[in-house]
Amino acid sequence: MSGQQPNRGNASQVFQPLAGDDPSTIAGYRLAAKLGAGGMGKVYLSYTPGGRPVAIKVIRPEFGEDPEFRRRFTQEVQSAQRVQGLFTAPVIDADTNGAQPWLATAYVPGPSLADAVVAHGALPVEAVLLLIAGMAEALHVIHGAGIVHRDLKPSNVLLAADGPRVIDFGIAYAADATSLTGSGVTIGTPSFMAPEQAAGRRVTPATDIFALGQVAAFASTGSPAFGEGTSHGVLYRIVHEDPDLSGIPERLMELVSRCLAKDPEARPSVAEVIALCQTANAETVLRRPEDWLPSPVAADITVRAAAPAPLQTPPPPAAAPAVAYSPTTPAGPSTPPPGYGPPVNPPATPPPGQPQQAPQTPYPMQAQAQAAQPTQPAHPAQQYQTGPQAQANAQAQFPATYPTQAQTYPGHVPPQGPGAAPQPAKGRGGRIAGIVIAAALVLGLAGGGTAYFLLKDNGKETRSNESPKNNNTPQPGSSSPEANEGDGGTETTPNPTPKADPTPADYTGINLTAGYHLTFGDADVRPQDGEDGEYELAYDTGGYLDAEGEGGRLALLDPGQEGSLDICRSETRFTSEIYVDKLSKGRQVCVTTGTGHLVLLTYQGHSPEDSPSTYMTIDVTVWRNATS
Incomplete structure (x- = not known):
């Protein structure tokens, strides 16, 4: 994955619009723009709920399909989240188990070193010394977390106003685990590898020191060493x-030549690199001024600091609002586009386009009006309107769905106040309405009595003026709809007795070997040889659990989620296979078999590396015939 800022030029080139194949959201983060793409995926701009810009790095689907990549990627992300250095872009969020892995890092408003050198040429010696010293500090905290960067190169170094930022540490290790690196997918740049890395030998923190010397040579000359x-x-x-x-400045010669030693043992440590930078700076303390970069490079930072906001074209207001909320929008990347980033709490304000009112039973026509409300975002000046002006604006925009006079029904008390719909005046008209209603009630009672006598049949009575509690469910002792239709209601169908939940059967400590299966209808659930067939669960030698048999489904529960019969009945996140490397101790899987059984698996661990066989240990709870 290349750096956050692989593009140069103006803001329109830096912040590219989303294309048709780009997602609009990632795990609740709404994407504002595309920042670039590299060998491992694409980078997008988004915002946290608090308004901080973040770079969302979405891994290519081909890598996500590789189990070994996912295992290593999970390890590296967990280690990277412990890295909190002044010269690193911290990892603040990630999902390593999803359909498409991703991670979010702090957004750095600055060009990459690669872009800066290509656009503006080599950096002056003073800037190179500050660059290498800052990168050395970043390597100190990265190595302290047990990570070797493996892909330290100019495109993975961002130039911010207060110093460099090293990004993408550890990701190359996960990429090495997949066979895709040998089939046309390029990860990393050969020009910045160390000899032991190029030869396929053991990689150590000294490998990053060699790359640091290559970066220093590139920054000071504009060409790889x-x-x-x-x-x-x-x-x-x-x-x-x-x-x-030949083109290295004299003050940088010792630093670069020592870092580029073929023997890893001969290279300086991180502390020695910082000391070499201080010596090259006339042995004075390195001070980082605000203008440590050349002015053309600093101008690129300004371009990238103007984070984009999504274009919205809300409908114009029908009338000038009486009371409106008009937020003041500060400039800069700290202002997120509206709605970007995962929500923290449900919004306390009403949905756009609807007036803020106390909850009440809607009139029939008001319910229709609410259903007809538009779903597009409202203009900021309309979004928080309240009072009579809001209703006036709504009537002006949607005259067909907001009647001038609300319909009423007996016993309803219409809303009062200046925003309420006008009601009919009381008086003679009201008394006439009361007389009509009373007459209707009398006729209804008389009609009900008539129906009572007309529907008597062989001493069995069905009263039309008595309604059952549920028109679709026959009551005990009453005739069912089917009996009334065919034979005059002479037969009755009693309510079926609810089926009791089956008693669970527990089997603990099952060692399920790869290539074996389980059949949950057996009285003694135990592993049997074979991984393909009409079984109900198999541990495939490819490293995944497989729902065998017709209609079999699996559902991986969330970490910490406690499974039960009700949970497994309601779970709908179905899949036919689950890779074992996604499981951790205590993680649970619901199994629905095609034969009607529900099963809860609890993963307890995996075989040790020195074991002659590959197996997983699981606890099994079976509810037989629980789906029928």
């Missing part, structure tokens, strides 16, 4: 030839 060209040619020179240091 081992040249450019085909990947195999560059890698051969890194392993077997000396770097080209």
